[in-house]
Amino acid sequence: MIQPKDLKIICALRANARVKLMDLSKMLCIPVSTVFDKIQTYEGRLIRGHTTLLNFSRLGYATRAQVLIKTDMRCRDALCEYLTKHGNVNTICKINNGFDYLVEIIFVTLRQMEDFIENLEQKFAIHNLELHYIIDDIKKEGFLADPALVGAA
DSSP, rough: OHHHHHHHHHHHHOOTTTOOOHHHHHTOOHHHHHHHHHHHHBBBTTOOOOOOOOOOOOGOOOEEEEEHHHHEEOOOOOOOHHHOOOOEEEEEEEEEEEEEEEEEEEEEEEHHHHHHHHHHHHHSSSEEEEEEEEEOOOOOOOOOOOGGTTTOO
């Protein structure tokens, strides 16, 4: 189980990964050297990477959707490879309960998205596909980002 001090550091980094070590140290009342050492041990083990969360609408990508896909077992790997290499696919999750993948796709126009879906259905043996348009993000990347909510379950 993770120690409370580690959890504090992780929560602070989840809330703002760009925070300066000195500020993090002051905020958590933990020596800078300890914060530095802890973060070094997290790299690669707990921290998988650092990324920027974008406002896709402001970049001109206003059409977003989550797609549930059930495909023939024989073409699962090919579909996964295709989705992984496609530039408009943001996230791919392998799931269960009647579907194989949950895929987030992002496009400039609805026509482009519809063409993508039609292309998928033509290229791969899709048994079932559900398209759910994303209207607005209510909460994104909030897990372990607020120390007040940690352990609230």
